[in-house]
Amino acid sequence: MSIxxxxxxxxxxxxxxKPQTEPLPPAFKRQVRHELMEQMTMNDYxxxxxxxxxxxxxxxLLIGIxxxxxxxxxxxxxxxxxxxxPDPSQLDPSRPTPTRVMxxxxxxxxxxxxNLDRFWLISTDISxxxxxxxxxxxxxxxxxxLVTVQEAELIVKLVEGPQELLSANKMVSGAIGxxxxxxxxxxxxxxxxxxxxxxxxxxxxNPDHSTTKRVYQDFGAGWTVDxxxxxxxxxxxxxxxxxxxxxxxxxxxxxxxxxxxxxIAYTLSGYDQALLVAGYEYSDANGxxxxxxxxxxxxxxxxNVPIRLRVDRSFFNxxxxxxxxxxxxxxLNHYDETAAEWVNLYPGDADLTDGERSIPYxxxxxxVFYVESAAWGEDAAGQPxxxxxxxxxxxxxxxxxxxxxxxxxxxxVLASDSLGVEAGNGSLTIPLAIDPTLDPLxxxxxxxxxxxxxxxxxxxxxEDGQSVVYQGASETAENEIQIIGYxxxxxxxxxxxAADITLFVGYNLSxxxxxxxxxxxxxxxxxxxxxxxxxxxxxxxxxxxxPGSGTAEFDFSFETTSWAAARQWLxxxxxSLLLFGDTTSGEEVLVAEVTKIGIx
Amino acid sequence: xxxxxQLVQRARHDPQAFAALYDHYVExxxxxxxxxxxxxxxAQDIVSAxxxxxxxxxxxxxxxxxxFGAWLYKIARSEIxxxxxxxxxxxxxxxxxxxxxxxxATVQQWEQVDExxxxxxxxxxxxxxxxxLSFFEELSHEEIGEVLNCSSxxxxxxLHRALKRLRKQLAKQAQEVVVYDxxxx
Numbered sequence: 089m090s091i092x093x094x095x096x097x098x099x100x101x102x103x104x105x106k107p108q109t110e111p112l113p114p115a116f117k118r119q120v121r122h123e124l125m126e127q128m129t130m131n132d133y134x135x136x137x138x139x140x141x142x143x144x145x146x147x148x149l150l151i152g153i154x155x156x157x158x159x160x161x162x163x164x165x166x167x168x169x170x171x172x173x174p175d176p177s178q179l180d181p182s183r184p185t186p187t188r189v190m191x192x193x194x195x196x197x198x199x200x201x202x203n204l205d206r207f208w209l210i211s212t213d214i215s216x217x218x219x220x221x222x223x224x225x226x227x228x229x230x231x232x233x234l235v236t237v238q239e240a241e242l243i244v245k246l247v248e249g250p251q252e253l254l255s256a257n258k259m260v261s262g263a264i265g266x267x268x269x270x271x272x273x274x275x276x277x278x279x280x281x282x283x284x285x286x287x288x289x290x291x292x293x294n295p296d297h298s299t300t301k302r303v304y305q306d307f308g309a310g311w312t313v314d315x316x317x318x319x320x321x322x323x324x325x326x327x328x329x330x331x332x333x334x335x336x337x338x339x340x341x342x343x344x345x346x347x348x349x350x351x352i353a354y355t356l357s358g359y360d361q362a363l364l365v366a367g368y369e370y371s372d373a374n375g376x377x378x379x380x381x382x383x384x385x386x387x388x389x390x391x392n393v394p395i396r397l398r399v400d401r402s403f404f405n406x407x408x409x410x411x412x413x414x415x416x417x418x419x420l421n422h423y424d425e426t427a428a429e430w431v432n433l434y435p436g437d438a439d440l441t442d443g444e445r446s447i448p449y450x451x452x453x454x455x456v457f458y459v460e461s462a463a464w465g466e467d468a469a470g471q472p473x474x475x476x477x478x479x480x481x482x483x484x485x486x487x488x489x490x491x492x493x494x495x496x497x498x499x500x501v502l503a504s505d506s507l508g509v510e511a512g513n514g515s516l517t518i519p520l521a522i523d524p525t526l527d528p529l530x531x532x533x534x535x536x537x538x539x540x541x542x543x544x545x546x547x548x549x550x551e552d553g554q555s556v557v558y559q560g561a562s563e564t565a566e567n568e569i570q571i572i573g574y575x576x577x578x579x580x581x582x583x584x585x586a587a588d589i590t591l592f593v594g595y596n597l598s599x600x601x602x603x604x605x606x607x608x609x610x611x612x613x614x615x616x617x618x619x620x621x622x623x624x625x626x627x628x629x630x631x632x633x634x635p636g637s638g639t640a641e642f643d644f645s646f647e648t649t650s651w652a653a654a655r656q657w658l659x660x661x662x663x664s665l666l667l668f669g670d671t672t673s674g675e676e677v678l679v680a681e682v683t684k685i686g687i688x
Numbered sequence: 689x690x691x692x693x694q695l696v697q698r699a700r701h702d703p704q705a706f707a708a709l710y711d712h713y714v715e716x717x718x719x720x721x722x723x724x725x726x727x728x729x730x731a732q733d734i735v736s737a738x739x740x741x742x743x744x745x746x747x748x749x750x751x752x753x754x755x756f757g758a759w760l761y762k763i764a765r766s767e768i769x770x771x772x773x774x775x776x777x778x779x780x781x782x783x784x785x786x787x788x789x790x791x792x793a794t795v796q797q798w799e800q801v802d803e804x805x806x807x808x809x810x811x812x813x814x815x816x817x818x819x820x821l822s823f824f825e826e827l828s829h830e831e832i833g834e835v836l837n838c839s840s841x842x843x844x845x846x847l848h849r850a851l852k853r854l855r856k857q858l859a860k861q862a863q864e865v866v867v868y869d870x871x872x873x
Contacts, residue, residue, distance in 0.1 A: 098855055102823040105804040109719040110728060112735070120736045121710055124743055128703040342837070344741065344766035400770050402741065643852065 205240065207232040210266060226271045233264045244269040272323070272355065322434040324354040324364060324418045327391065332408050335398055346399050346408075349514070352418055353391040354434075361386050362433055365419040365444060366395040370403055372413050382447070383483045383511050385420075394512040419444075455488070456481040457543035457550040460515065464556070472522045474503065474556065476539050481513035485545050492541040494520050502537065509543075564594040564637055569606065569667040569680045572639065584649040587658065593665060596637035597679065601669030604633045604679065608642040612661040633667075659686050693751045700746050710739055713757050717764050720825055724768050734771060738764040758827065758834035765835060807857040815850035822847055 210229040228244050239261040246254040256269050332346035350366045367380020381395050403414050420434040421444060430445055432438040460477040467473050474494050482488050491506040503520035543550045564570050572594045597604045609628040631640045648654050667680040698705035717738060721731040741763050742749075749759060808816055821832045822843075829840035829847075836843070 094855065095851060098851060098858075099823065101804050102808075102819060102854075105808075106824045107723050107805075109722040112715055112718040112732070116732055117714060120714070120739060121707060123736075124710060124739055125703045125707060127740070127743060128706060342766055342769075344745075344763060345770070402744070641848075 205232075205234050205236055207242065226273070228269050228271065229266060230269065231264075231266050232260050234260070234262070242267055242269065244271060246271055270325075322354070322356045322359070322362065322420045324352060324420050324434050326366070326416055326418050327351050327353045329416060332399070332401075332404055344401050346401050346404060348397050348399055350395045350397060350416060350418070352393040352395060353389075354385055354393065354418075354420065355389040356385055356387050356420065356433075359387060359422050359433070361422075363421045363423075363430075363444075363447070364393065364395070365421060366417070367397060368399055368403070368410075368414055368416050370411075370414045380417075380441075380443075381513065382444075383481075383513070385511065386486050390510070393510065394514050396513045455484050455543070455545050455548070455550060456513075457490070457541070458552040459492075459539055459541050459554045462539045462554050462556045465519070467519075467521055474520045474522065474537070474539065475517055476520060476541065477515060477517045478541055478552075479513075479515040480509060480543060482509060482511045482543075482545065484548075486511050488543050488545040490516075490541065490543050492518055492520065492539065494522065495538045495540055564596040566596050566598045567667075567669075567679045569593060569595045569665050569682050571663070571665070571682065571684055584647060585651055585654050586645055586647040587654050588645045589643065589658075591642045591663065593640045593642065594637070595633060595640060595667055595680075597633055597635045597667065597669055599635045600671070601635055601679070602672055604635070604667060604669040606631050606633055606640055607666045607668070608664070610644060610661055610663045612646070612657040661686060692756055696746075696749065696751060696756050706743065706746075709756060713760050714739070716757065716825075717760050720761060721764055721768060723820070723824060724765075725771070730771060734764060734767045737767050741767070752834070754830050754834045758831035761821070761825065761827065761831070762835045762837075803858065803861055804854075807854055807861055810857055811850065811853055814846070815853055818843065818846045819850050819854065 208231045210231050212226055212228050226246075230242060230244070232240070232242065234240055239259060241257055242260050243255055243257045245252055254271055254273070256271050258267050258269050260267050328349075328351035330349040330351075332348045335342045335345040335347045352364060352366055354364060356362050361384055363382050364385045365380050365382045367378055369378040370376060377400075379397065379399065381397055383393070383395060385393070403411055405411055417438075418434075419432055419438050419440075421430045421440065422433050423429070424431045430440055430447060432440055457480045458478065460479050462474055462476045465473045465475050476492050476494075478490065478492070480488075480490070487508055487510055489506060489508055491504065493504040494502040496502050502522045505518050505520055507516075507518070509516070537556055538553055539556060540553045541551070564572075570593070572592045591608070593606065593608070595606060607628075607630040629642055629644070631642070633640065646654075646657060648657055663684045665682045666678060668676050669679045670676050695705050695708060699709055714735065718731055718735045721734045721738075722728060725731055725734070738760060742760055745763075749756075808819065811819075818832065818836070821827050821835060822829075827835065829843040832843045832847075833840045838846075
């Protein structure tokens with residue numbers, strides 16, 4: 089049976105093996121149809137309502153603006169409209185009330201500027217007066233209003249009496265706003281004694297020091313830090329959420345799914361490893377949905393751990409913002425071997441999902457690494473560059489090494505680079521400049537290169553690769569045929585080794601011919617390592633081609649006793665390619681041929 | 689059916705036109721999802737979500753000379769992937785929509801298990817998918833290109849390579865002693 093017949097037979101078998109399916113239940117079909125129609129009608133209604141709302145809005149603006157200005161005229165003389173400046177004591181009735189407020193004090197500020205720049209404590213995530221663990225974090229939310237400066241530095245300090253124990257700062261800008269400042273107690277300077285009471289100071293300072301202006305407020309109650317508490321404290325927070333981008337898998341864009349990267353900061357102490365879970369949740373009246381990814385983190389801390397999530401596009405609006413009801417979260421879970429279950433370390437009281445509970449332990453998620461794409465480009469000097477895009481998901485170790493090479497024939501490395509990556513999932517593009525001393529004609533002659541990428545994770549090596557045809561290669565001349573490259577994959581068999589070879593053949597058949605074909609044959613003849621001779625047919629096949637230029641691939645395999653013998657056979661292999669064309673009179677003529685000895 | 693491009697254009701505002709598209713494609717999409725998931729209840733959910741999403745995204749849809757059905761396949765494919773992401777959230781999600789285990793489990797449900805199906809289940813998902821779209825769903829190269837977001841020429845190359853690997857796999861299977869052992873796992 090010829091190869092063509094074999095493929096036809098295979099295609100026919102594939103069609104026959106099509107799995108049978110049940111028809112859609114009519115009731116369900118009708119129900120979905122009905123719901124869709126209803127939804128469409130509703131959308132129309134919404135559209136009309138929106139138009140009506142817009143029209144009404146316009147009318148309100150038309151009437152409202154003059155009234156507003158009239159009211160503004162009436163209130164001239166007042167420094168502020170009521171409500172533009174939140175009164176610190178009115179902002180949040182549930183916030184802890186400071187037991188001792190020293191008030192706003194200005195230093196070096198004269199006259200009317202006094203008290204114009206203001207700030208106020210909105211809340212702290214741990215109520216004042218509580219005892220907190222030695223490794224806890226206090227998150228302080230502060231409101232501010234800047235009048236005399238555009239920008240200021242907000243400094244939050246923890247003090248014990250006159251001694252400053254810890255401080256954190258944040259630049260704030262804009263007329264009015266809020267800022268959250270975190271005080272990780274792990275950074276606390278070691279105070280004496282087991283118990284210590286802290287105070288909170290807030291300061292706003294003009295950043296350019298052009299005027300010495302400092303206001304501060306002292307909220308006295310503070311907290312008690314229990315220094316004897318177990319240092320088994322973990323924290324995790326999302327410090328950044330990237331803008332969504334459409335998902336691309338193997339160079340294919342999926343327009344219904346977004347990629348979003350969460351950057352996580354965490355602290356883990358008291359445990360060797362934990363599972364960092366980052367994801368999103370959505371719920372509305374119809375139910376809930378969500379998704380998450382996990383990575384293993386080790387004891388210590390990290391402030392820039394990326395976790396990439398795939399989120400359905402329907403959870404975003406047209407502007408790429410998440411719709412109402414979508415929340416991102418981060419958790420740290422640990423496996424309690426005694427109880428044989430996963431427990432939540434941070435925030436400490438989270439309900440684990442069924443998925444999280446069923447994660448097998450010892451937890452091992454296979455690290456993933458692959459080459460997404462390799463595309464040719466040029467650097468500023470016009471030298472060829474190969475941009476290699478790779479993706480990884482590193483979970484089993486905190487770091488790994490990635491090495492990527494561009495290999496030409498004879499394992500000649502044209503370019504290489506390496507870099508380290510940290511745990512998490514992500515992708516990176518490495519531009520590899522091809523050795524400028526290499527004559528580009530070489531690449532034009534044999535324009536196939538192999539990208540070989542390796543990620544080394546501890547003792548484990550994950551490899552991937554891709555073949556790329558050099559685009560700057562010379563076109564095959566009309567009525568010519570040439571070998572433009574090959575791939576050889578060797579593997580061990582029961583009796584020795586086998587080589588699977590793919591030849592890439594460029595051809596160009598002129599329009600003088602109505603159709604054509606390429607025949608390929610190969611023969612090898614070599615002495616084997618053991619001294620015996622070896623010879624025979626390496627393979628043979630043919631392909632139909634149409635007028636024009638193109639690339640054809642031919643595959644064949646052979647088996648032999650050893651690697652050395654395989655190498656000898658490859659060296660002695662004689663490959664013959666013939667390009668035939670069919671003339672308009674129906675005659676087949678030999679148009680071009682190429683013979684090559686050796687696989688190099 | 690009137691010219692499909694016109695019908696799609698009309699369906700943006702006319703529920704009856706959208707209903708006609710629904711009636712025309714719903715069974716095919718259901719069969720596709722059923723084949724992909726092997727679960728009728730899941731397939732019903734996914735079909736419902738597919739058409740809902742199609743309705744929602746219809747204003748963004750651009751007619752590119754390829755059937756509207758190809759776009760529906762594309763949405764359904766995305767919904768299937770999303771379904772499995774939700775189910776197996778802690779598995780790597782990149783390009784591995786269908787794990788070999790799941791394919792084997794799906795295959796198990798098929799009444800007629802033959803060696804082609806076994807060979808298919810052992811191919812990389814990338815190959816399986818292009819073969820299924822071509823030979824089970826009977827989509828043209830252009831339609832597959834729309835579903836997979838690649839050119840029809842690229843589809844031809846992928847299809848050729850997938851067939852080649854399938855042929856190799858079948859040859860390898862023929863030498864295996866216990867072929868059906870895979871189903872007892």
